[in-house]
Amino acid sequence: MVQSLPKRSDVKVEETWNLKDLYATEEDYNNTLEEIEKSIPMFAEKFKGKIDSAKAIVDALSEYKTLFEKFNLLGSYARLAITVDQTNTESQMRAGKFGSLAGKVASQTSFVDSELLELPKELIEEAIKLNSEYENYLVKLLEKKKYTLHPEVEKVLAAYSPTFDAPYNLYETTKLLDIAFPNFEVNGKQYPLSYVSFENDWEAETDTVLRRTAFEAFSSKLKEYQHTTAKTYDIHLQQEKTTADLRGYDSVFEYLLFDQDVDISLYNRQIDLITKELAPHMRKYANLLQKIHGLDKMTFADLKIALDPNYEPTITIEESKKYIKDSLSVMGDEYLEMVDRSYKERWVDFAQNEGKSTGAFCSSPYGSHPYILISWSSRMNEVFVLAHELGHAGHFYFAHQEQNLFNSRPSLYFIEAPSTMNEMLVANHLLKNSDDPKFKRWVISSIVARTYYHNFVTHLLEAAYQRKVYERVDQGQNVNAEILNAYKREVLEDFWGDAVEITDGAELTWMRQPHYYMGLYPYTYSAGLTISTQVAKRILNEGQTAVDEWVEVLKAGGTKTPVELAKMAGVDITTDEPLKETISYIGSLIDELEILTETIENK
Incomplete structure (x- = not known):
């Protein structure tokens, strides 16, 4: 409860x-x-x-x-x-x-x-x-x-x-202070609702009526603030457009990608290829969810449910330490020492409380140790989230040791590679240590639903929506809630097709994400995961050699471009191949989920 x-x-x-x-x-x-x-x-x-x-x-x-x-x-x-x-x-x-x-x-x-x-x-x-x-x-x-x-x-x-930071601060104030979600009612019983409880619990709730009612209540309250939030975002966008024009960039895109050290072709390819080639695989996954849960229809509010929620174990914070250390042991003693310190020295804020920022992040101040924010829900899924943030922590732990303040931070394009790498290592470790079909299905579904859905779908669709917004801004136009809602709905409907009903409220998803105030950030999640998927394969196949090369990449910090860093790790991101291979890999995971489901049901 x-x-x-x-x-x-x-x-x-x-x-x-x-x-x-x-x-x-x-x-x-x-x-x-x-x-x-x-x-x-x-x-x-x-x-x-x-x-x-x-x-x-x-x-x-x-x-x-x-x-x-x-x-x-x-x-x-x-x-x-x-x-x-x-x-x-x-x-x-x-x-x-x-x-x-x-x-x-x-x-x-x-x-x-x-x-x-x-x-x-x-x-x-x-x-x-x-x-x-x-x-x-x-x-x-x-x-x-x-x-x-x-x-x-x-x-x-x-x-x-x-x-210039005022729009982001105003967005956070509106989101975390002004929006007070009322309880919602199902069958005469009241249930509490907040940003944290919705994103950590209600979205994954197994009771369909509770889950969908929570989504309706959550969306209804968001809608009351859509115009203020849209105006706040528009101010931010116009600041970026004005800055790009004043400094002589050809477009907002050129301005925002300049510090990322990547060509716009890499940005567009990431969005276009995934939108086109991943969609069929994810629609198949949505159909599988609908079948297993016996849903009358698949709606946007149902996409975050677990494939087998009855199997997912709960886990304490202390228990998470063993899973993470065992999974990341391949990274070596120095890396594990960093993980140990994160628990012993309280680098992580696990608590759930009023007024706390939603989601999870890692901040790594130069001259100190990293700090990780997470809201621990006791679901096994949180192990992947914590491993992800420890990936950021490990990255800057090494980079800060080797580089000065000016050199330690890599391009935004590369920033999510070390974090998603850790998710892959957790998944690989769990799969390697069990032949139980139900456990394997849970692990693979966690990779699909947490690692790939989150980074290759949620954030990628944010990027596709964001591109539409910036294209409009580049033409000298403004945005409002009606326009933003229409763009978001269009992106969702294009991706999910007939497999998922984009119910009322889904279009308001743009209101939930602070990434839009951080430049062209959302697409970098899939970019980083593309790199880490390929490097994780190398580590599985080549062992220590691949690990050593990856550690050198982490230590390089921001001294090289994303293309050069990926090349150090044995991945050529100047071609379509790594992205196509990653999409194909996601497809193979979903195929395996179907096979495992059939095996389990026929036992």
């Missing part, structure tokens, strides 16, 4: 993350904040107008890096504190204060890039020879030169940078 969520103050401390590893006390945090406020003007006085030699370049970047290591820790603390409880007034004020500081810091340090870009290329090359640690930063900066505006304009834009 789904329970109402407790207040943050009422959850078990051991199920929360320990932000004291960032700052032991609030006084320590405030002291560092004051130190940054004093240091930035001193930094500007020391270097502004004086970056005129290779040595001055290296000296400026060295101090710049040190300042931003401290600054990023401040930002991480402020953001992480509010994500676990949006209702906390102290956290709200702290986040607001940091936002104000961020604008000042960005404005007062914008001269660094502006002055570097005015220097002769030969001087930049001399600085790189003097200290190769800053090569990546300087090379990428030079690539941006033609899109960089006058130094004074850059200074003003930097000062306004926190304001």
